[in-house]
Amino acid sequence: MSNGISPEDERPIEDVSHGVPEDVSEEARPSVGRALKQARIAAGLTVDDITTATRVRIAIVHAIEADDFAPCGGDVYARGHIRTLAKAVGLDPAELLAQFDAQHGGRPAPTPAAPLFEAERIRPERRGPNWTAAMVAAIVAVVGFVGFTFVKGGDDGGHEASVAEGAQPSSGRSASSSAAPKKPADPKPSDSAIAAAPADKVTVKVSASDGRSWISAKDHNGRLLFDGLLDQGDSKTFQDNEKVDLVLGDAGAIELYVNGKKIEDDFQPGAVERLTYTKGDPQVG
DSSP states (O other): OOOSOOHHHHSOOOOTTTTSOSSOOTTTSOOHHHHHHHHHHHTTOOHHHHHHHHOOOHHHHHHHHTTOOGGGTSHHHHHHHHHHHHHHHTOOHHHHHHHHHHHTTSSOOOOOOOOHHHHHHTSOOOOOOOHHHHHHHHHHHHHHHHHHHHHHHHHHHHHHHHHHHTOOOOTTSOHHHHHSOOOOSSOOOOHHHHHHSOTTSEEEEEEEOSSOEEEEEEOTTOOEEEEEEEOTTOEEEEEESSEEEEEESSGGGEEEEETTEEOOOOOOTTOOEEEEEETTOSSOO
């Protein structure tokens, strides 16, 4: 069973100092790699054992023991591996490192620390206020305010138009509407209003005088004119060239005016009525 030691490693180390004075010359001293290899074999360790203990790769261990330090990636890394391997095989790292430095141009100079002013110089410079960005932001704010005012004004105009059509504003819609005196829920149309109803069209006015009611209105083509709730006091007016179809969810709460004339039918509270009016009415269809 192989223990990872080659036959060459098993050979006894020759006593190179036999017959040599005690102060051995530099030429007689074994190289760094040879010294590490001899110490490993003397300790009974294989290359695998060294790799496991030091985590230095097998290929690098073999290269260092052959005095080939190129795979280490530079003298700094080579010195680190030599120190690690020397400790693993029981040698003094300082002697091997001194020998390595003598053979490879001396110990590498330490990298000087960057002066403090270099770090200070790369800090971002403090800048004054960006007046251009501030002016742009101010212009955008002014344009947005003008646009909001314009849109708000358009909304108010539409509300006034709906009130002019005949719908009474509820008490919670605005402060001005709540402060204004209330008009009668359903003023009786005057003679001029009756005369103003176009003779070539059918005009139907729906007023929720006695409560809240859902209504639906369609023209002669079946197109939906309105579908929703009328609060008490609200009214809607519909016109068509031929006829208007109505569905009243609570007919007892509704008053109808067709072509300027009030419909005097006795609608019951909660009753659902389906009605059709034409240019010749008021006659319930």
